Amino acid sequence: MHSSGVAPPAASAKILFGKYEIGRLLGVGAFAKVYHARHIPLGHNVAIKIISKAKVIRSGLVVNTKREIVVMRRLRHPNIVRLLEVLASHSNIYFVMEYVKGGELFSHVSRGRLPEDQSRRFFHQLIFAVAFCHARGVFHRDLKPENLLLDDSGNLKVSDFGLSAVAEQIRSDGLFHTLCGTPAYVAPEILSRRGYEGAKVDIWSCGVILFVLNAGYLPFNDPNLMALYRKIYRGEYRCPRWISPELRQLLSRLLDTNPGTRITIEGILNDPWFRRGLEEGNMLKLMRFREDIEERISRVERENEEDDDRDLNAFDIISLNPRFNLSGFFNPTVEALQRFISAGPVEAVLERVETVGREEGLVVRRRLRGFKGRGSAAVQGRMGALIAWVDVFRLSPELVMVEVERGGGMEAAKWNVEFWRGRLAAAIRGSVRPASRRHRSARG
Structure with a gap:
């Protein structure tokens, strides 16, 4: 027994992501298997739904899987199974959920x-x-x-x-x-x-x-x-x-x-x-039910408002961002978003995005998304096509995570997007030097 009071995993136990000890099989579906697991640091029981990326892709259910993450983030109720965490490997997606002991x-x-x-x-x-x-x-x-x-x-x-x-x-x-x-x-x-x-x-x-x-x-x-x-x-x-x-x-x-x-x-x-x-x-339970529903909704909304001043964690980023791209979860051949950590508040990062875009002859439309912890910017070409989309999420008072997603269309194809994104990343990190006139209009 560890000093924390939590028993260490058995030598033969399968450990997932260094923190979940996988146990017995609880159920099997068309695209997933559900296992009992133990959170090793805390000793909590959880259920882990392991979803095969290949099967989901073949069945055309990628959108459904993305939506399930967003939906379960909205629903915190004593009669609804709670999603705790989402993880991914090369071949699988893992939903870490509340363990419900009594079965179906x-x-x-x-x-x-x-x-x-x-x-x-x-x-x-x-x-x-x-x-x-x-x-x-x-x-x-x-x-x-x-x-x-x-x-x-x-x-x-x-x-x-x-x-x-x-x-x-x-x-x-x-x-x-x-x-x-x-x-x-x-x-x-x-x-x-x-x-x-x-x-x-x-x-x-x-x-x-x-x-x-x-x-x-x-x-x-x-x-x-x-x-x-x-x-x-x-x-x-x-x-x-x-x-x-x-x-x-x-x-x-x-x-x-x-x-x-x-x-x-x-x-x-x-x-x-x-x-x-x-x-x-309870004679009053029925009368209070509608109030209870409204109160629960209000509480969730208050929690979301309180999130305005709370630092975002990885699961918040997955579940709260309606544009979060999970394509990398499903298809390793699809280029993932460029993601990196930067210093500075969200507003300052978006200002740097606008500065680089203006120097490259592009139009940048930026906005904060309802609160100071998130922001975004659409980078458009001379004809109005989307060249790139930038999302910024606050991780701590000093750090933000930045995502730069490639645009599409003929106008975007004319630009050296890789060069532009690299320059943008350097600018956000604060290490960029003024670009030469020759590179500002570099072609793809």
Whole structure:
């Protein structure tokens, strides 16, 4: 035992990035494996999701993986699995997540139906989590018992946001159009391919989950996929005799094939079957739920505002920057961004970018991104094409990280971008000498 009280790793243990001791396999998916692991310095248990870059690329899910990082950074809720850290190697991406000891809810349901009171408790927690996601502009789109985990206290936690969407993806018609989800849990409007509301399809999936918890089997099931989709589209299901009338009523409103009349989160909160468990536990809990959601959102927003004066760490840079390029995670042949550390505040670095750009005959449009810890600059050529994009992140009061990303297009191709970026890097580091007239217009 170390003096810190944490046991050292076994000699044969696999150590990841010098700090995580990999343990037993917890689960296997199409693109990833999940392992139990121990954070060696602190002795904490974590789960590590190891994602194969090659499989993700072949399946065209690079964007989904990037989005999952951004989405999970938004969601801090007791009924949602928390993402702690993102790491990468030559062949894999590693999501370090909160370890949820109880396993999948699916394993409990597979043994048979649950008592109505127990299923109601899980449904409460599911709806609380889903309502929080929707309030934060996140839509899961793949809710099912396999993606619901239980901790050692029997509390439900939503996981796997790989197919999730955010409000920023909504098209001009106010709808999503991506066909996604698990067949037995997918909403009928997704099958129609005419567009759908993210909140409504999540509510449909919650209805299927509630049915499975109480019945012990799926409401829509058929070995023939097209026959299954016809049943879903028509809403053809039958409740078993042991389901109570109040629950039948709620299920009929959850599994309404018309998204326009399907029950909303507000309607669920006011449903008699849903309210019953809350009233037995705490008469004020239902009344406080909306306030709790708003308070949680406000707290997260306050934390983000407090981040204005907080130094950014590596995970903040990955998750907070909407333009963060993860292409280097997936394809070693793709040139990564040029990144380096520089001294000085963000504003001073951007001023140096503007100075170099002006000397090179370029136009630099710079701005601070809402607070003094981040800033960016677009470097444009004479015809307005993007030559380079510069992002600056504060790491400490004395240091910033600078990223310079190559632009594209014909105008950018005419410039010696490598020379220009090298000059910019030197200028930011404060070691540049005035460029000669010959190099200012160097061609590629």
